[in-house]
Amino acid sequence: MDRIAHIRLSSVILPLANPISDAKVLTGRQKPMTEIAMLFAELQTADGHTGLGLSYSKRAGGPGQFAHARELAPTLIGEDPNDIARLWNKLCWAGASVGRSGLAVQAIGAFDVALYDLKARRASLPLAKLLGAWRDSVACYNTSGGFLHTPLEQLLVNAQASRERGIGGIKLKVGQPDRALDLRRVEAVRKHLGDDAPIMVDANQQWDRPTAQRMCRAFEDFNLVWIEEPLDADDHAGHAALAAQFDTPIATGEMLTSVADHASLIRHGAADYLMPDAPRVGGITPFLKIAAQAEAAGVMLAPHFAMELHVHLAAAYPTEPWVEHFDWLEPLFNERLAIANGRMLVPTRPGLGLSLSDQARAWTRQTAEFGVRP
The missing domain is CATH 3.30.390.10 (Enolase-like, N-terminal domain)
Structure with missing residues (x-):
């Protein structure tokens, strides 16, 4: 050997x-x-x-x-x-x-x-094919243009540019102390992109339970793909209560760093979209264990960050997933991922298809x- x-x-x-x-x-x-x-x-x-x-x-x-x-x-x-x-x-x-x-x-x-x-x-073989791919492309959404330091006018420009580039969904950061500002930004982007554009929001764990309850109710009218991390990452019971009460799906899991943590999240019914991060949980071996549990529970998948890796892992998940588009890591590699019609194409190069620049x-x-x- x-x-x-x-x-x-x-x-x-x-x-x-x-x-x-x-x-x-x-x-x-x-x-x-x-x-x-x-x-x-x-x-x-x-x-x-x-x-x-x-x-x-x-x-x-x-x-x-x-x-x-x-x-x-x-x-x-x-x-x-x-x-x-x-x-x-x-x-x-x-x-x-x-x-x-x-x-x-x-x-x-x-x-x-x-x-x-x-x-x-x-x-x-591309990594996705080695794992057993279900598809050759994955729905993708952009986060990097929607951070809270971005003025509203620029936010609209960024959202439009991402859509024109071929990225499918737009994720907006929320969770400001003034909750009216969150609603105003989401409403403006929804109006700018139209009723059918996929939009997600991410509170980064900054709401308490009463605030999360109010904000999830207020966001019901915007037809969001999901509301991400409305509560502390370890509050599985709180996330489960929101998932059970509201039509808008709840997404969480990116901050969890073990298979056991994700198993608890799934067991509580705390996520409509599970968001494991392969590097954070210890690599592909534990990620696949988490994905198997999510599949068995009927939970949708949206891996966090590191699109260069997660496009392969998402392509091997049975239910149509989402991959987060961040171009931050691109300078580290000689290769680029291709995007078209709202989807990220799985590389056909062997392995991850990456080499360090x-x-x-x-x-x-x-x-x-x-x-x-x-």
Whole structure:
């Protein structure tokens, strides 16, 4: 059997063109986001096969992810790259004292994605086809043009530009202290785009239960695709009550960092749309476990962020999903995703279909290498 011979880890800091603000900033809980910390794992086997994996952190945690990945990497040298599930478990036990969620598994996620990328490349298949694709394109929606720091006039311009570019849905950030401003912005975008345009809103966990109740009721008239994270991410009972009461679907799950957390969310009936994030839950191996539970419960899927990875995972989900379009990560890769008629096309290149750009190398802050290049 082939064996993992060499691993290269990279900590890359991706600067954002403009500081990003959502409801968490306006409530004083977080500072505007100015950069994203990326963790890349590049694997090479004795037979010369390669795989690229990624994880990430926003605002904090990037150095910790890299440090933990550096501790775990030697565990993989000499291992059979085919044994992905076993290796995930081995890595998890290697860091068992720091837990099975959060930063601990996010470091594992970069290795896990790289192993799947390697396996798909070796089979000369796109990752979606390796997993068993249901479709060759996925409905997509744009978030990056709808943040709260964007003036209303520019918000309308951004929404129109996204639709003209071929992106299907538009997501708007809400959750401002003045709730009338939220309603005014959503009403303006609905009027500007028309009754049939898919629109979502995202409160980023900033409402309490009474406020969420009132806002969900007020948003019923706007024919939204979903209302995202109206409550704290851990308030599964509260989300379930909203999902049961209102016609507008409730979406949540992006902040959860384990299979067990998502299982609880599904068990409570707290999400009409489940929003797992593969890097946040520890990679593709746990993501597939979450997706299987969601399918069994009849829950719709809308993976969070990292469209370059999630377009493949969404394409392998039976019920028509949504993928979040963020162009923030594009400078890190030599390839681009294609969009047409409201849908994101699944790449036909083997694996993820990605290679790191010269810019990604230039933004690299730390590297670590293990094993010997074949």
